[in-house]
Amino acid sequence: MSGGRRGILTGGTWCADYNRTVSHWPGEDGLAELFEEERHGGGSGCNLALDIKHLDPAIPVETIGLVGDDDDGRYLRATAAAAGIDTSQMMVTAAAATQFCDAYVSLSSHRRTHIFHAGSGALLTPDHFDFSSTRMRYLHLGLPGVHRILDAPWHDEANGWVVVLKKARAAGLETNLELASVDRALMARLVAPCLPHLDFLIVNDLEIGAIAGVETIVRDAPDQAACMRAARAVLERGALKLVAVHCPAFAIAVTRWGEGVVLPSVAIPKQEIKGANGAGDAFAAGMLYGIHEGWSVGQSLRLAHATAAASLRSISTTGAVLPWRDCLALADKWDSRDY
Structure with missing residues (x-):
């Protein structure tokens, strides 16, 4: 491992997901039927941390985040602790409610629609991120576009995300950035100054x-x-x-050394699919785990697809992710899409 470092540190979005299955997503003034509702942890900091622990409980995982002093905040801290995630830098504020998201999954299309309240996430700043004592190898950071202070300029830097990434690299971590489905122009503006400070980008x-x-x-x-x-x-x-770039049909990965890999996704049976909420996080978890363990790009891409496919079997973001060998076994059973 790099300099004796091992493990993954997630930073950024921790929110309470209220996952709801509906008959379809209605237009304005429309009507849809609600079939299922569950509360789970959500957000990039939560999802990847839990997915990595599902893939391999032995790998060290730490997190940095900010939650409210409320029931949702206590629920998220308990969820992380139960998974074996180090929560010593998961801070609590009385100034805002815990960030939450109403996450709707359509039974007719399996597509997802998110409506979120920023809450404590709007108060997260670069000063909350302390990398001085961590021995983790990678930082997985997100989500630009949904954190008001981090999205804004910070001192002489274009935004707070740049500050956090620079601090992480100075402390010896390699970096990855998770994105959210925000406006294209906003995404481009926030991510562009981050690129010189990233080792990986999985989108x-x-x-x-x-x-x-x-x-x-x-x-x-x-x-x-x-x-x-x-x-x-x-x-x-x-x-x-x-x-690395993923979509429902295929994924690609390109490296600075000229390598380019294309791999079709897993042909998961339609009857197995409950929802796509968290599938992108699961893909990133599989990819980052393979990279962490020294696997080839192709092997890492295969696990990324397998982890994403496994995650589709639940309306929650992380509930159906299995140990990495079991994810690969499911992918072998279902085979690849014709693409």
Whole structure:
């Protein structure tokens, strides 16, 4: 391991997800039927931390976040502790309620719609991030666009995300950034100054297109060649070692050393799918775990697909992720999509 470092530190969004299954997503003034409702942890800091622990309970995981002094905050801290995540830097504030998200999954399309309240997330600042004592190897940070102070300029830097990434690298961590489904222009503006301070970027087809300024959707479907162009363009704009791009049909990964891998996704049976909420986080967890363990890009991409496929079996973000060998076994059982 790099300098004796081992493990993953997640930082940023911890929110209470109120996951709801509905018959379909209605338009304004429309009506849909609610079938299922569950509370789970959500957000990039929560999801990847829990997914990594599901993949391999032995790997050290720490987190940095800010929750409210309320029932949702206590629930998130208890969820993290029960999973074996170090919560010593999961701070509590009385100034705001815990960030929460109403996460709707449509039974007709399996697509997700999120409506969130920033709450404590709006108060998170670069000063909450202390990397002086951690021995983790990687920082997984998110989510630009949903944290008011981190999204804004901080002293002489373009935004607080840059400050956190620079602090992490100075402390010896390698960095990855998780994105949210925010406006394309806002995403591009927030992420651009972060690129020189990232080692990895694991995003979806829409996100890579927004960052690169490339149209990755052609005839209403993700275009593999366009995704590859966008990934390579972003790779050249920063200090990145690897850019990975995923969508429902395929994923690609490109490296600074010229490697390019394309892999179709897992052909999970339709009857197994409960919802796509958290599938992107699961993909990132599989990819980052493989990289952490020294696997090849192709092997890491295969586990990323397998982890995402396993996660689709639950309406929650992390509830269906299994140990990594079991995720791969499911992927082998279902085989790959024809693409």
